[in-house]
Amino acid sequence: MNVGIVIIHAKEGMAEKFASAASQGFKHCQLISWDPTLWTDESAEEIKRLSAEHGVEITAFWCGWVGPKRWNFTEGPETLGIVPVAYRAERVQNLLDGAAYARKLGVADVVTHMGFIPENMSDPNYPGVVAAVKCIAQDLKKNGQNLLFETGQETPVVLLRLFEEINTGNLFLNLDPANLILYGKANPVDALDVFGDYVRGVHAKDGLYPTNGRELGHEVKVGEGKANFPALLKGLKEHGFDGSLTIEREISGEQQLIDIKETQEYLNNLIATL
Secondary structure (H helix, E strand, O other), X not given: OEEEEEEEOOOOOHXXXXXXXXXXXXXXXXXXXXXXXXXXXXXXXXXXXXXXXXXXXEEEEEEOOOOOOOOOOOOXXXXXXXXXXXXXXXXXXXXXXXXXXXXXHOOOEEEEOOOOOOOOOOOOOHHHHHHHHHHHHHHHHHOOOEEEEEOOOOOHHHHHHHHHHHOOOOEEEEEOHHHHHHOOOOOHHHHHHHHHHHEEEEEEOEEOOOOOOOOOOOEXXXXXXXXXXXXXXXXXXXXXXXXXXXXXXXXOOHHHHHHHHHHHHHHHHHHHHO
């Protein structure tokens, strides 16, 4: 295992972002992008150059989509991912376009949030979600790419069921242990019993469980929440995971930099004990 960092894709300042990651000792990153207008040939060439120049490998392309997004329990089901019918067609195209951009970068793994996938297989919306995911997965498969679901809105069993039903062989997980906790969906260590063999990427993030029924729990620095990273890394190793633990600290300012550095040291020390 190794420790990576997220880099946010933007119109300007990418040279500084890659230089900063390298100066902090990171050799791996996930590139997170929510703006399809940036997915151009020129941008891809710049990002590839910066990645090579600074020695920071892009392990996955985190592909966002257009339209509203509300990270809560009240509006989230109607706004997140490809589950809402009103946004599905456009967002499927976003993901296909993002995968095409990732190919220009030479990146095989495409990550996204799919939304609140129905837990009830009899839900009339469920077949449409399955068909949409299968469409994306098949397109990526013919191009040698994988589709990774970032955990959060779904229970582990829902994800396992969907992977088994679609069965294209290129559906995997970007395990965000904090998200499982923030959404109250699972204990991430125990969740490995359900979907551990599908983990292909990991967000190093921690959090606390919800304390009311409308808002998510709170993200905290790795090691201060409920994720139990010592046990989690041990479980990941038992399931054969040997990829990047990509630090994602969703605050800003000086404290973010402090927390990232401390998390980097914490995780490197844990990896050394495995």
